Amino acid sequence: MRKTYQYKLKPTAVQRQEIERWLDMLRCQYNYLLADRFNWWKYNRCNLTIPQGEYCLRWCEIGSQQLRNNPDWHSQSASLPMLKKERPWYRDVYSQVLQDCVKRVKLAFDRFISGDSQGSRSGRPRFKNKSRYRTFTFPKVSRENLIGNTIKLPKLGVLEFVKSRDIEPGFKLKTASITRKADGYYINFSVEDKSVPELELDTVPTESNTVGIDLGLEKLYVDSNNNRALPQKHLRKSESKLAKLQRKLSDKTRSKKAKRLVRRAISRLHQKIARQRKDWHYSEAHKLVKSCNVLAIEDLKIRNMKRRNKPKRSPLPPFSRGVPKAGGYVPNGQASSSGLNKSWSDNAVANFVQILSQVAQKYGTRIIKVNPRGTSQHCSRCLNRVSKTLSDRWHDCNSCNLSCDRDYNSALLVKRLAVGSSQDKKLPSLLDLR
Numbered sequence: 001m002r003k004t005y006q007y008k009l010k011p012t013a014v015q016r017q018e019i020e021r022w023l024d025m026l027r028c029q030y031n032y033l034l035a036d037r038f039n040w041w042k043y044n045r046c047n048l049t050i051p052q053g054e055y056c057l058r059w060c061e062i063g064s065q066q067l068r069n070n071p072d073w074h075s076q077s078a079s080l081p082m083l084k085k086e087r088p089w090y091r092d093v094y095s096q097v098l099q100d101c102v103k104r105v106k107l108a109f110d111r112f113i114s115g116d117s118q119g120s121r122s123g124r125p126r127f128k129n130k131s132r133y134r135t136f137t138f139p140k141v142s143r144e145n146l147i148g149n150t151i152k153l154p155k156l157g158v159l160e161f162v163k164s165r166d167i168e169p170g171f172k173l174k175t176a177s178i179t180r181k182a183d184g185y186y187i188n189f190s191v192e193d194k195s196v197p198e199l200e201l202d203t204v205p206t207e208s209n210t211v212g213i214d215l216g217l218e219k220l221y222v223d224s225n226n227n228r229a230l231p232q233k234h235l236r237k238s239e240s241k242l243a244k245l246q247r248k249l250s251d252k253t254r255s256k257k258a259k260r261l262v263r264r265a266i267s268r269l270h271q272k273i274a275r276q277r278k279d280w281h282y283s284e285a286h287k288l289v290k291s292c293n294v295l296a297i298e299d300l301k302i303r304n305m306k307r308r309n310k311p312k313r314s315p316l317p318p319f320s321r322g323v324p325k326a327g328g329y330v331p332n333g334q335a336s337s338s339g340l341n342k343s344w345s346d347n348a349v350a351n352f353v354q355i356l357s358q359v360a361q362k363y364g365t366r367i368i369k370v371n372p373r374g375t376s377q378h379c380s381r382c383l384n385r386v387s388k389t390l391s392d393r394w395h396d397c398n399s400c401n402l403s404c405d406r407d408y409n410s411a412l413l414v415k416r417l418a419v420g421s422s423q424d425k426k427l428p429s430l431l432d433l434r
């Protein structure tokens with residue numbers, strides 16, 4: 001079992017300076033290595049242009065410069081000794097931390113080219129500015145270096161941290177990462193105990209041990225026992241404060257130093273909102289997970305729900321005052337859905353799902369994801385279709401006379417799907433029940 005513990009660091013002024021210097025050097029190296037990879041793609045290929053009249057081009061020129069091998073992790077790590085020779089100040093950074101930087105480039109590039117283990121590809125890796133490069137990692141740390149509330153790290157010396165909790169005795173210390181956040185520096189310890197197996201949960205869902213939940217906006221969730229978590233709207237509550245600070249920031253008469261202070265206040269406020277939300281999610285997740293042995297949730301793709309609406313072109317040829325021009329843009333509903341998007345973000349349902357699975361793993365509760373298709377449009381008792389728009393908050397079924405809150409109906413249906421699902425790995429969907 002692998003876990004991560006985070007502690008607040010208490011670096012001395014000299015250590016703080018050194019951490020910042022390392023971050024800066026590592027960031028430059030990261031950007032250089034990334035550019036090296038992009039350049040290889042740029043200069044070792046050519047556009048296959050077919051001149052007019054010719055059908056096929058069997059060969060073409062690839063630039064004038066010499067071809068070289070595709071830079072990979074090995075060749076880029078091998079370049080590090082040269083780097084230290086040319087730029088001697090890089091010798092101050094611990095060698096393994098520098099190697100880890102090369103690994104980060106590799107991971108970012110691999111995810112871009114071939115995708116992660118699930119096959120989902122990320123976008124083109126970005127060059128990082130100061131605010132985007134905030135972490136470096138010591139990939140090998142031994143537990144002997146951890147004494148009391150201090151950790152001894154190569155080249156950085158002994159760092160003190162606030163020991164807010166103990167690491168269990170059986171766990172081995174694997175890595176340590178130092179991160180800069182809005183309110184200071186933090187250290188993350190990744191610890192592992194191979195004797196504790198990752199739980200493979202195969203509890204059979206039954207009517208009594210299962211709880212189904214419907215995730216949403218109006219409430220964070222409604223479960224099949226009709227308990228609900230009302231949204232806390234942390235972002236919306238701090239919105240006016242945030243707006244005030246943003247106004248201060250855009251005030252042209254303020255000095256650079258004053259703006260820096262405002263910027264810091266903004267990032268602290270964002271941090272506060274994120275922490276409030278996280279705390280709320282954890283307490284709700286504990287409540288839910290403790291109440292059952294199997295938890296059924298919908299497999300939502302929240303990223304798609306938050307996406308901006310596509311621009312809409314007018315198909316109408318005539319135009320006059322008030323009527324859109326031909327080929328012009330017409331309202332696409334973005335104004336109304338941006339409020340919705342903000343609520344999705346404020347509830348942070350995706351984070352909640354992640355926290356839920358983490359807490360469930362701890363308590364040995366199995367999570368079953370069901371296919372969300374049709375769960376809000378069908379009756380949980382008779383499975384007949386009861387169409388609703390987003391504004392219809394009540395479920396009224398004419399065939400079985402079930403009348404209840406629509407989210408509660410969905411939660412019941414999600415539970416029913418999980419209980420009625422077969423034991424194979426695929427997502428249970430409404431089709432299975434029929």
Ligand SMILES: [Zn+2]
Binds near residue numbers: 384
């Ligand atoms: Zn019904």
